[in-house]
Amino acid sequence: DEIGQLARYFDNITRNLEVKIGELEASKKLIQNIFHKIGEAVTSSRGIDSLLELILQSMAGALGADGGFIMLKGAEGEEFLPSVVYSSDNNHPELFPIKAGEEKRLKIASLVSAAMDYKGKAIGLMAIYDKKPENVFQEDGFNLLKDVASQTAVAISNYQLNLDI
Numbered sequence: 338d339e340i341g342q343l344a345r346y347f348d349n350i351t352r353n354l355e356v357k358i359g360e361l362e363a364s365k366k367l368i369q370n371i372f373h374k375i376g377e378a379v380t381s382s383r384g385i386d387s388l389l390e391l392i393l394q395s396m397a398g399a400l401g402a403d404g405g406f407i408m409l410k411g412a413e414g415e416e417f418l419p420s421v422v423y424s425s426d427n428n429h430p431e432l433f434p435i436k437a438g439e440e441k442r443l444k445i446a447s448l449v450s451a452a453m454d455y456k457g458k459a460i461g462l463m464a465i466y467d468k469k470p471e472n473v474f475q476e477d478g479f480n481l482l483k484d485v486a487s488q489t490a491v492a493i494s495n496y497q498l499n500l501d502i
Contacts, residue, residue, distance in 0.1 A: 367398070367399055368399075370395075371395040371399065374391050374394075374395060375388065375391060375392065375395070385492070385493065385496045386420075386421055388492065389407055389420070389421040389489070389493075390421050390423050392463075392485065392489055393405035393406065393407065393421060393422075393423035393463075393465075394423050394425075396463075396465050396481075396482060396485055397423060397425065397465055399478075399481065400449070400465050400468065400474065400478045400481070400482070401468055401469050402447075402465045402466060402467055402468045402469060402474075403424060403425050403426065403466065403467035403468075403469065404422070404423050404424035404425055404426075404429065404430075404465070404466055404467065405422075405423050405463065405464055405465040405466060406419060406420075406421065406422040406423070406429075406430075406432060406463075406464050406466075407420045407421045407422075407453070407461055407462070407463050407464075407489070408420060408432070408435070408461055408462050408464075409453075409460060409461035409493070410459060410460050410461055411434070415436055415437075416434045416435060416436045416437075417434065417435055417436075417437070417461060417462060418434050419432035419433070419434070420461065430443045430444055430445050430466065431443070431444070437459075443466070445466040445467050446466075446467050446468075447466060447467060447468050447473065447474060448464055448465070448466045448467075449464065449465055449466075449474040449478065449479050449482055450462050450463065450464035450465075450482075451463055451464075451479070451482045451483040451485075451486035451487075452486065453486045453487070453489060453490035453493070454487065454490055455490040455491060455493075455494040456494075460490050460493060460494060461490070461493070462486070463482065463485070463486040463489060465478075465482060
């Protein structure tokens with residue numbers, strides 16, 4: 338009987354490992370696809386907005402959400418202005434300028450956001466909204482969003498520096 342229990346236990350472990358391996362392979366393909374799309378956007382002539390929309394589309398797909406948006410700090414530096422919005426169904430939430438620390442209600446079920454910092458200064462924020470399955474974002478999704486937001490901040494800052502030059 339003990340041998341049977343051990344066999345069932347190891348079968349469960351094997352099945353769980355196979356599921357996790359499948360999830361890792363799917364994640365790897367998704368990340369490769371994201372980088373491929375970003376590479377295409379960078380080399381296109383459509384400008385930074387198409388790259389930012391592609392990043393939002395990729396992040397929404399990676400996190401299993403309906404859409405996302407980027408808000409950038411305005412010229413006066415006191416408020417964040419809507420810049421780029423992506424929605425899988427083209428039904429965008431109504432966005433409006435907000436000041437740092439100000440809370441406003443959006444008509445969405447769930448939201449995760451990350452600051453877009455460059456050289457210690459906030460230049461904007463990236464948000465992904467309305468997670469599809471259970472409307473709850475997990476910590477690993479937030480960590481991915483933070484990393485992508487950080488890299489996106491560098492891309493935006495470089496783009497703005499090139500415009501200035």
